[in-house]
Amino acid sequence: MSDQSFQTFSLSRRTGTGTTYAERVYGFLVEHTPQPICDDCIAKATNIARENINQLTSILGLTRDFGKAEGTCAICKGNKRVTRSQRYA
Incomplete structure (x- = not known):
């Protein structure tokens, strides 16, 4: 996902x-x-509504820079859908 297309989301x-x-x-x-x-x-960390976060992470999860899958959240330790950056790993 190019920076230019990301900025026009x-x-x-x-x-x-x-x-x-x-x-x-x-x-x-x-x-x-x-x-x-x-x-x-x-949502809590960025102070953005959960509904907006879901839309954003769903799109990010389709790119090669990010992944979205079932897993354990590193912050709350809950088992749910999580997003992670793969580009800088």
Whole structure:
């Protein structure tokens, strides 16, 4: 997924920090490479609604830079769908 297409993602609403939701989620997952993290924990850490996180991670999970699968979240230890950055692992 190129940086240019990532920046034009449909959930590009700007936050108070001047970054888009997509940029915040992308950055959070890259910072936590290669840990698998669930949508609930991503939502809490980024202060973005869970519904928006699910849309973003579903798209990211289709790229070669990220993976989305059943697993154990590195933060809450719950067994659920998790997303992880694979690019920088």
